[in-house]
Amino acid sequence: MDPIFSPPLHRQRHQFVIDFVMKNKPRKVIDLGCGECSLLKKLRFHREIEVLVGVDINGAKIKKKMHVLAPISTDYLQPSDAQLRIEMYQGSVTQRDARLRGFDLVTSIELIEHLTLADVERFSAVVFGYMTPATVIVSTPNSEFNPLLPGLSGFRHSDHKFEWSRAEFRAWALKVCLEHGYEVEFTGVGQAPYGQQDSVGFCSQIGVFRFRGREHCNMLCDSDADDVSSYTLLFCINYPSLRDNNTLRRVLVTEVVYWTEQLKKRWIKDKTCQRKDALSFCQNERVEKLQKQMDDMAWPVERCLEVVSDSTGQENYKVLWTNGQKQNDPCAFNRYVCVPLAVLWSCCPKVRDLSESVGNLRRLLMDEPEIKLSQDGSAVLVKYQEQDQEDEVNSDLEDSCYAEASQCSHSAEQEEDWETDV
Template identity: 55%
Template structure:
């Protein structure tokens, strides 16, 4: 009767609600969402792609069913290659919705999709007290079958499911919902999914009726209701927990940033090498950057014609130490070579100010000072003595080799040269 199927429409209603109520400036920076009676985790699998959600929790009394489905909630390979700034944590609990658990208090959104009709009236009273009196979410979405619509379902006799304890009419559902809202300090709006055929909507309503409960502003949140002396109740058993890779984690951010830096450095190096080769053949084109490349080949400092990025005052000193562009300094190369071997290596020094012109590098680091701080902590990256440039061996770069720890972060595989295992350089120069 319905396209898409009714269960998908119910889940899509929640997804659309999350999209329409994304965190705004001055409000929640990210959402905490719990699905009570999550069953096969279908709704959770849809919500995990919404990066405004930082904590996604599923609760169901059937632990065996949760164990069969939790693999679908794990991160994808793209979540490691392109980690989000938002941090997502998913947890699955086995437990009854009639029991209290402190780990579910104060969520931004609690959903209960086609659950309450499986409860006895006595359990329903406990459910109301747990959700609205103990969890105290900012918003609760509760759906249940509309008994008035049953006459339009072909071949149906009795309830829609053998485990249903009741199926309410619109008046019965609204009476219960308004009573709960009044008792616990909420307001409720009624809607639904699965519309009736043309001309019968007013007579029978939606196939699934939905109540959207919003906590009144004068009602304190659970963080204000429960003090530190209140007993912490932990009735649920944690079956599954996974934290997605996030740029909020310094280790992940550092690996991703280093991969971006090395990839961009390879791109800049290739441009400089082409210009230097052209200059050595006497056929250097007089294009922008050609003069700088010639100066670089002569061991002179390269100055940028203009600064393409906006830097704060704290970055001016760092930018002033080296101009934008690529250059070679034999003095630093000799100093670095003396530490490793008697032979003299030639180095290409890529100023941090040049690397920071990359939108990705600047967005990830935030400032030149932060960029230098991250690179100084990375043992696979060699900096100049004053910390203003990344020092790369020219012969190693000719082979396209660089080292990024784990090789799973950033877009290093998109460089013009395939990454190979680089030699282990000491952190100090």
């Protein structure tokens, strides 16, 4: 059977939630009845979300799919400024758990029709009365649309306990608002054919509930009087973030190592008076930007970088070059190019963004084993090695020309029986 909705109805429901997230930017989000985590997999890329939680009564289904929510390699290679923690729980939406109180957004997508009417009442009390989120998005089938669905007899899914008309859904929603201090807006996804929208409504009807007393909600959530934990935590992971000091240091050290090497090579090139393209690397955009920045600087690099020697192994340095003048070389081993932190900070935007100030840069690099600082901590010392220029160019080409490839695997999501063809 050809699908009658494009995009499919389940994608339209998810897109409705995603559009809401993009517009309202909630920080803490829960998906009740998360099933195979298909909505969570999309929401994790919206980094305005700091805490993303999934809850489902079927623990086996969560365990089967939850690992697709783990960070991928690029999340570690290029950590975001934002932070994200993902938690997955096994539990019933009719039971309370204090860890889920006070969120910004709770979604319940095609869930309540799988509950008995008695459990719907418990669901209402738990979600709206106990969890008290700022916003709740509830979607459920609209029974008035069913006659338009080809080949359908009875409910849309064998596990559905009921399917409400628009009037029945409205009656339940207004009762929830009256009892728990919310207001609701009605909408939906899955347009009826032209001329029938008013008579049958949307295929999936949606209620967007907003809490009217957010300050009271925060007061409730800050209370330690109720610490019940009825759910089982199955999965929890923190995405790498530059807000984490260890991650920040790791990224900063990588940038400092890279840029000190580039500055050293540029300095050696200038000092040996080679042609401008003698040390041309792969047409690396970062190197080209660096060269432009260096050319635009008010003072030449050779006046700020110098070669020093550690002859005793105890941070006792002797300057071998200063402002282009070569001096005696009493110890021709263990020599370093001295890259002042101020130069590094000024020339390298990523280093500047990560460290925020030269003083903070010094503090972050102080105890890093990969970084060798001068005795006063004002410069990074980089090993100086004289070698044939052709060998150096070849080495740079080998180190710089690399490509990263990543593959995204997509697993088919099992939808409701009727909706697999919708």
